[in-house]
Amino acid sequence: MTDHNTPPRFPLGFFPTPLHRLHRLSGRYPDYQLFIKRDDQTGLASGGNKTRKLEFLVGEALAQGCDTIVTAGAQQSNHCRQTAAAANVAGMACHLLVRGAEPKEYTGNLLLSKLLGATIHFCGEEIRAEHSTALLQELRASGRKPYHTPVGGSTLTGALGFAEAARELKEQLESMQLQMDYIVFASCSGGTQAGLLLGKALYGLEPSLLPVSIEKTGLGSQALEETVMAIAEEGRGRLGIGKAFDPEDLALVRGYDEAGYGVLTRAEKEAIRELAALEGIFLDPVYTGRAFHAMTDMLRSGRIEPGSNVLFWHTGGLPANFHYGNQLL
Numbered sequence: 001m002t003d004h005n006t007p008p009r010f011p012l013g014f015f016p017t018p019l020h021r022l023h024r025l026s027g028r029y030p031d032y033q034l035f036i037k038r039d040d041q042t043g044l045a046s047g048g049n050k051t052r053k054l055e056f057l058v059g060e061a062l063a064q065g066c067d068t069i070v071t072a073g074a075q076q077s078n079h080c081r082q083t084a085a086a087a088n089v090a091g092m093a094c095h096l097l098v099r100g101a102e103p104k105e106y107t108g109n110l111l112l113s114k115l116l117g118a119t120i121h122f123c124g125e126e127i128r129a130e131h132s133t134a135l136l137q138e139l140r141a142s143g144r145k146p147y148h149t150p151v152g153g154s155t156l157t158g159a160l161g162f163a164e165a166a167r168e169l170k171e172q173l174e175s176m177q178l179q180m181d182y183i184v185f186a187s188c189s190g191g192t193q194a195g196l197l198l199g200k201a202l203y204g205l206e207p208s209l210l211p212v213s214i215e216k217t218g219l220g221s222q223a224l225e226e227t228v229m230a231i232a233e234e235g236r237g238r239l240g241i242g243k244a245f246d247p248e249d250l251a252l253v254r255g256y257d258e259a260g261y262g263v264l265t266r267a268e269k270e271a272i273r274e275l276a277a278l279e280g281i282f283l284d285p286v287y288t289g290r291a292f293h294a295m296t297d298m299l300r301s302g303r304i305e306p307g308s309n310v311l312f313w314h315t316g317g318l319p320a321n322f323h324y325g326n327q328l329l
């Protein structure tokens, strides 16, 4: 995927990320073989799935001669933290538009973004288009060349990182002589899911995707399904994939997103404890805790066919645990 249709990849992480069996967890769900893909170990400022997207986003920004990255997110955004780190590696400035008011105490991801030196703009209840438009204008007026990427870095350029990840996984499974039936992962701004869909089509990756919806309402006015379809269809054109995507190809696992974004329930707390207790691996309270709970619930209910090999794609998020603190106990 290094032809003229795709931006250059700027190296930021350690790839391939490890893939390994979860021995003790598989013992608890004996009808299944359970595995994990460790994107919590991408290596950039405590890791996570945004590192893959940022390799292409930063690559494109540099190719366009930009010197500043602008992005947006929640205060505990893993994407903002990784973008701040990526900007440092590339020698660029970073401006973050975040929801809410400046807190008295910086914690978790917000603390790390601050330590990384990003300029943080607090936007109140809602981050609107005017916020980014005004900031971009201001930066241009002061002689900077900003590169703007939306919440989660979920543009086609960002999603290319996960099309590449599909190729990485395919090669890894072949060299380990493993076959997976399902891949379970958290889906929220859609770039991870759209990228994996594109990569499946491009490289013939076999397992079915089980993307777990994290935020019930989607971003802005668009349902997550529409966002994923829009990125995937744009990518199909750009990458020359013949067959159109079917709405069925992007079916989300719904029903675990009822509590709302970032709301910690028993489900996430138990998931974090379960994986920590059995495998010494930390999930996060917002994304992977919720997706992992969905997976174990589908294992218990048999909604995932017994006898399957199931891969949990760990997308990171560790620092948010230090924001939620004692609520996790």
Ligand SMILES: *Cc1c(COP(=O)(O)O)cnc(C)c1O
Pocket (backbone or CB within 6 Å): 048, 049, 050, 078, 079, 152, 154, 186, 187, 188, 189, 190, 191, 192, 193, 284, 287, 288, 315, 316, 317
């Ligand atoms: C952003 C994020 C996701 C969701 O990925 P999208 O591409 O936004 O759907 C999942 N897990 C973690 C830890 C994240 O930070």
